[in-house]
Amino acid sequence: MxxxxxxxxxxxxxxxxxxxxxxxxxxxxxxxxxxxxxxxxxxxxxxxxxxxxxxxxxxxxxxxxxxxxxxxxxxxxxxxxxxxxxxxxxxxxxxxxxxxxxxxxxxxxxxxxGDVAAASILLKGMTACMLLQHVHQVRPGQTVLVHAAAGGVGQLLCRWATHLGATVIGTVGSEEKARIARACGANHVILYRSEDFVARVREITAGEGVDVAYDSVGRDTFLGSLDCLAYLGKLVNFGQSSGPVDPLAPSRLAARSNALFRPILFHYVRGRAALEAVAGATFQAIAEGVLRxxxxxxxxxxxxxxxxxxxxxxxxxxxxxxxxxxx
Ligand SMILES: NC(=O)c1ccc[n+]([C@@H]2O[C@H](COP(=O)([O-])OP(=O)(O)OC[C@H]3O[C@@H](n4cnc5c(N)ncnc54)[C@H](OP(=O)(O)O)[C@@H]3O)[C@@H](O)[C@H]2O)c1
Structure with a gap:
């Protein structure tokens, strides 16, 4: 049995x-x-x-x-x-x-x-697909902030976003992770435990800010992520590795007409057509070597x-x- x-x-x-x-x-x-x-x-x-x-x-x-x-x-x-x-x-x-x-x-x-490879990447890959193609559509020339860029989902976001033609700014917790994020294509890497990541993002983007910030860290980075956004930029909070985020007044988004998303993968793959669209794009990205x-x-x-x-x-x-x- x-x-x-x-x-x-x-x-x-x-x-x-x-x-x-x-x-x-x-x-x-x-x-x-x-x-x-x-x-x-x-x-x-x-x-x-x-x-x-x-x-x-x-x-x-x-x-x-x-x-x-x-x-x-x-x-x-x-x-x-x-x-x-x-x-x-x-x-x-x-x-x-x-x-x-x-x-x-x-x-x-x-x-x-292979089976082991599939079980190791499917959920994270589909999450990256949801974030880059459905919550926000990343276009060539856009600038993207990825927190925990050397993490499981973070690495896939770096690889896929650079493949889509975006400039990626990654944040990481150590020098070793900085090397991993760079190897995954991050154009700029910030050590967010020792550097002021908001100031660094403003510097890298010549004051403009990023088109989208992917934040899975939550409590420790959330308000800073908001301060990194360009006009009309989107903050996508999809995890809470450092703890849950405090409540936010909608008026806080008005400074640059920003938008806030809190997506869950399972809501984006409800129904066979939606599931096959996200899974199909993920399998294709793996087959093409975009995701490894x-x-x-x-x-x-x-x-x-x-x-x-x-x-x-x-x-x-x-x-x-x-x-x-x-x-
Ligand atoms: N919304 C969805 O549908 C969805 C789907 C899949 C995953 N997720 C979420 O996405 C996040 C990333 O998932 P993952 O599996 O790829 O994990 P992961 O990124 O491999 O690990 C989390 C990373 O977060 C950073 N971190 C910052 N503060 C932390 C703290 N206090 N404790 C632990 N880690 C901390 C660490 O990177 P540094 O050392 O570089 O700081 C750590 O490596 C998770 O929060 C997960 O729940 C959400």
Whole structure:
């Protein structure tokens, strides 16, 4: 019988415990999937600690994985046993050897993209696509600010935005990360823990400011990001790595007619057409080499707690993937 990580309480990495779970048989519109690689994301940490109360307990966490279809119910849009698929989901259940998945979420994996690579990049790549092509459309000649530019999503934003012809200003927490951000194409890099990033952005843009600021850091950078914007510039706050952002009066946006966005990927991929548009553009960016999956730290599913400790402690230089078969 297959194993899954079942959370019965919120807490530290130790609450991620393995348990035998029978996934059952797929009903209409459903697939049974044997999972081969499971992505580990900051979202999973927020769910584990209870910061997000979006997983009902007891429950199986995890929002992205790759695998092989082993059984298909009726009306599954052509999916059949043997198909290689990947998915992202807001309904959890990814930390499992086998699961039932709505076929509406399944994405056919390109032959050239391995399972581990897919599970390490799909959610982050689709997030970058949402940010650069849907929340704001980055055009050649625009200037873009990317906070935590050496992070998972940050690296992909640097690569893709420069490919689209933008000038990218990245902020990072260390010299080592500055090298990573530059290698990903950032034209200017600011060490935002030791430099005044607002003053530096104004200097780099000759006082004009940036067309869009992508801010996943939240509390520590939010108001500064607003001060970096050009007239009509957009502030896109898509994460809160340093903590939640304080309330903001709309009048604060009036100084330069700025706009504020707080997007969530799952809202941009509701419905098959929207999902395929975002996933298709992401797979294409990978196929063209615009986005490159970094080598992932692979751990057995049973070591999910260790994976979370590595993520929180920033011990892994790249993505982390749980591999059920590795146990
Ligand atoms: N809205 C969405 O739909 C969506 C989708 C995917 C991800 N996200 C969010 O995007 C953010 C980035 O995700 P990721 O997986 O790519 O993570 P990541 O960027 O690899 O890691 C977060 C980075 O944030 C920076 N940071 C600044 N203050 C921090 C603090 N107090 N604690 C920890 N890190 C801090 C660190 O970089 P430096 O050392 O360079 O400062 C760290 O490397 C996360 O907040 C995630 O929740 C949102």
């Amino acid at each position: 297959p194993q899954a990580i079942v959370m019965t309480e919120y807490g530290g990495p130790e609450v991620l415990r393995g348990q035998i779970v029978d996934p059952g048989t797929p009903g209409p519109g459903e697939l049974r999937v044997r999972q081969t690689a499971i992505g580990v994301n900051f979202h999973d940490v927020y769910v584990r600690t209870g910061l997000y109360k979006t997983l009902s307990l007891p429950g199986i966490p995890g929002i992205e994985a790759a695998g092989v279809v082993t059984a298909a119910g009726r009306d599954t849009d052509g999916f059949a046993p043997g198909d290689r698929i990947a998915y992202v989901t807001s309904s959890y259940g990814a930390y499992a050897e086998e699961r039932i998945l709505p076929a509406a979420l399944a994405l056919r994996l390109p032959d050239a993209l 999956p970094d080598p992932a730290l692979q751990l057995p599913l049973a070591e999910a707690g260790k994976a979370h400790s590595a993520l929180e402690g920033r011990q892994a230089p790249g993505p982390i993937v749980l591999v059920p078969d590795a146990g």
